[in-house]
Amino acid sequence: MTQKKLIIALAGNANVGKSVIFNYLTGLHQHIGNWPGKTVERAEGTLSFKGYTIDIVDLPGIYSLSTYSLEELVSRKYIAVERPDLVINVVDASVLERNLFFTLQLMELETPMIVALNQVDIAKRKGIEIDTEKLEQLLGVPVVQTVATKGIGISQLLEMAIKAIEKGQTTRREVRYGEEVEERIAKITETLQGIQFYYPRRYVAIKLLEGDEEIAREIAKLAPQAVNTAKELTGEIENLHGHACSTVITSERYEVAGRVARQAQKLVPPLKPTAEERLHNLTTHRIAGYLIMISSLLLIFYAIFTFGNYTSDLLSNLLNRLEPLSTNLFGTGIVGSLVWGGVAEGLIAGVTVALPYIIPFYIVLYFLEDSGYLSRIAFLMDNAMHKIGLHGKAFIPMMLGYGCNVPACLGCRIMETKRERTLAAFVTTLVPCAARTVIILGLVGRFIGIQWALVLYVFDLFVIFALGRLAFRVLPGEPSALIMEMSDYRRPDLKTVLKETWFRLAEFIKIAFPLIIVGSLVIKAADVFGLLNPVANLLSPVTVAWLGLPVITGITLIFGVLRKELSLILLAALLAPTGLQALTPVQMVVFTLVAMFYIPCVATISALVRELGGKKALFITLFEIAFAIILGGVALRVLTLFT
């Protein structure tokens, strides 16, 4: 029997457990990419069930199908144009009304669908009891209760999905608005007769009334009179209600969602606040909240660095043992040193940085995100981030930056506007990542004293603040304020966390590794062909005359572009036999300052290119080079005054 193919899409609000269901359904058969030409993520997976091969597409978590964000637009178009066989709408039972608002919009798209009423356990604890049958009847759509984190209801959900597809769906109710709106929807629908369009006519009529730009643009090509009629009617509704027409329609849609929710759910609020509630109050408390945040962040960093340092050493020892093998195979000639010193060492560098620091970092990050704690941190930090024109959410990529700037830059995607993404990415590249921490601790911390290393850290914060403010002033556009849901705390799903980590890691490897290897090869080649010393001499006006550093730092700083801590490791090697002690304390501080700021590493640059485009990435890179050189020179002169 040949397997029949089906496509099922998962749609729903953010934080409703959609990705947990997705993971349950597809296991490891997943593929994460981007929507064609968009920076919106597309997760896809497959499973076999009852003789079907089912493709599951996990749509981004969104609150509406308007055109507020790219995610919303992509989701809407996907459902309308590619017409999956079924949409599973994942609904958070504990926030039914707001979730149904989205369900109603899916229904308006006239797509075959079923509802997964998820997190019923959390709802129950909050005293919300939902009558599934009643809800089914009110929506005219099958509803299955699930607790995805425990795998409850998933197979019933799948069975219901197949049944719905096989039977074909006819029972769906229509969302009815007030008479004044319905009349006008009818009028517009009339003008749309005979037009072939991927959205249903009624949907188009509603969206035209809402002033949806994308649909108005498309329809203007097919039926310009419809757009004009809609404009007129929009004005009429606005006069009638004294509010924007889109607000009127959203309002009425919410009215329907509220009515359905009230009829289907029974509310018995618990007498005592739930454990989640108490945890929320504690973690957002004006004093305790900050204490908890700071101590948990410190603990996390400490744990990650300890683990990272240990594993990193272990791995590099292990991998460096392979050198004789390479020598045996390729010899010690030009080919041999290019293979080992170029390709292999680049690879080792990548492995020893990526695996030990980034993996635990991602795991912790997704734990924090999945549990809901990240949104509380954003809440607490919103005000501080505002000083540099960003809102609380930007604190998350910045925090990531302390581990590695690459995922941090990629993480800037969570910012809503282009301006904020640019600003956040720029600020993030100034955050001292694990590699820069190695330099700070390994040079200043070790030879001058840990307190001086701390001073550099604090100084870094100051630079972030100052340059962030500067960029905030220079970049055109208005800062936007925070609008964020703080969903209830919940137990993170380990499998989902690990999977997220794995896919992020794969993304990082894909971006960073080729560059690290190529870069390492190029520099090794330059070394083999004796080009390094001339380059170092070429740089000496900057390194020696202006910064007061030894000539060879020119070379090490070039290597540092690949990986920041390489600049230190190499410096130690080149200064042999005295080692790093050959530097004066002032030189150490100057070198560390320059290494901290002088350029984002090659992998970060590629992440910047990917997120912001080449022009902005180049600008940021050049700016930071200039900034570090100026800063280093000034620091040298100031510090010499005091010593």
Add this chain to the structure above:
Amino acid sequence: MSSKGVEDYLKALYILSRNGEPISTTEIAEHFKIAPASVTEMLKKLAKKGYVKYSPYHGAHLTSKGFQVAEKIARKHRLLERFLHDVLRIREDKVHSEACEMEHALSDEAEESLCRFLKHPDLCPDDSKIIPACDLPFSTCEECVELHKKDFEESGRRQQIPVSISQLKKGERGKVSFIRGEHKVLQRLSDMGLTPGTEVTVVKSAPFHGPLEILVRGSRLALGRGMTEIIFVEAEKE
């Protein structure tokens, strides 16, 4: 001379006058920041129309006809200041110049409505000057309210002045009245459930003027200060 000019002059004399003593030309000149010579000329014109009594070297003072006009305009000015400040949330130091422009265009009827809408304020916001009483045939403000209550409800105007949600204190509730902002922000906020008429509860605010935590339709939202200042609610009374 325009009516605006006349009104401005009379208002100045009204403000500067003390116990009916004549006000000197130099004082008026300083007030308007113009030359004393042009003040003299103006005063002569106003005297001709019967608004002021002017005698050279002594200065000028308002006649009862002038006083009436001046008081009316001062009242309009100060009511407008209250409106601009309390309802539109325009900064205190900006309301004066704004009101100066608007006072001349405000009809007596609108002035009356404004007074009721603002619940008969006594003082103006920027310098706490007393707002002169109206010249309507009511002995008390309650009488005026009673008489107009019916039209008031029928016309569906708000009984209460909407305030931005950032004005609500911890634990206070309100109903969304309107949201000021560009289309996208409006869309986003209403998509999150903040539509007109929706009840919102302020749970708490983060320290140092941080974001506000609110409950809306059973969900918990964090709204940055920029957002809370554009959402206007009718506060619910305890």
